Amino acid sequence: MLINPVKERMQAGEAALGLSVRLARSPDIARIAKATGHDFLFIDVQHSIFNLETIIGIAHTALAIGVAPVVRVRSVDDPDVSLLLDNGVSGIVFPDVNSAEEARRAVGRCRFPPIGGRSVSGGYPQFDYRSMPIAEAVPALDRATLVVCMIETAQGLAALEEIAAVPGVDVIHVGANDLLVSLGKPGRFDDPAVTEAMDRAIAAAEKHGIHAGCGGNRDVARQAAAIRRGVRFVTTQTDIGFLTAAASQWTTGLRKALAEPGT
Known part of the structure; x- marks a missing residue:
């Protein structure tokens, strides 16, 4: 049985935490994610x-240690979606989903028929390349695949409820950074518009038996508040952000210590 740790945690009513990867190119980033309490x-x-x-090298290490490798692709029409899924990626995040029709296109690239149009392959790394009957492999892969639609524009926000209702979507994910820019409020993460968008996502997700997500909001207190309200899919920080924050804290502390008398 394939188990997606993100789906498992969300279905248990808990928040799944993800490490955003922009800098790392080594599969060891999966081990760092696990060691730091991340689920994906x-x-x-x-x-x-x-x-x-x-990507696939990172994905295979992540799969082996129980961390879900999820990829944010370029758009709902990214041609690499099925290739990534066939080779070990556990989920796809689609940015800038602005309508139910776009959400259906996203689902179509990830799900097998009859919901989608994903092509069947063989020798999937998710099964360690063991030979699996197609009748068993297809439903198992479908259950374990995560489909995330991001709401990042005023247009997407207007269609949020319709997007959440599309069969095959697992997460309706509010990208706070881009959404605020789209609304003419860049960087105003405490603006009521963000809270309202999250509350709408949570309500729509609950109505359709899926989950709400929160991204781009790089603040522990705001992330905790979103989780308490019902968000279950959260990206904590980028690898760049973690590295620069820790490095800056260290050098600042060291220079401060050296400036103190008697040190």
Whole structure:
């Protein structure tokens, strides 16, 4: 049986935490994610340059240690979606989903018939390349595959409820950064518009038996507040953000210590 740790945690009513990957190219980032309490990797192909072999190398390590490798692709029409899923990726995040029709296109790339149009392959790494009857492999892969639709524009926000109602969507994910820019309020993460968008996503997700997500909001208190309200899919911070924050804290502390008398 395939188990997606993100789906498992969300279905248990808990928040799944993801490490956004923009800098790392080594599969060891999966081990760091696990060691730091993350449930999934959010490999960001929309904003960073990755080749396919690098993504799959990371994905295979993540699969082996119980961390879900999730990829944010470039759009609902990204041609690499099925290729990524066939080779070990556990979920796809689609940015800028602005309508139910776009959500259906996203689902179509990820789900097998009759819901979608994903092509059947063989020798899936999810099964360690064991020979599996198609009648068993297809439903198992469908159950374990995560489909995330991001709401990042005023247009997408207007269609949020319709997008959440599309069969095959697992998460309706509010991208706070881009959404605020779209609304003419860049960087105003405490603006009521963000809270309202999250509450609408939570309500729509509950209505349709799926989950709400929160991204782009890089603040522990705000993330905790969103989780308490019902968000279950959260990206904590990027690898770049974690590295620069820790490095800056260290050098600042060291220079402060050296400036103190008697040190």
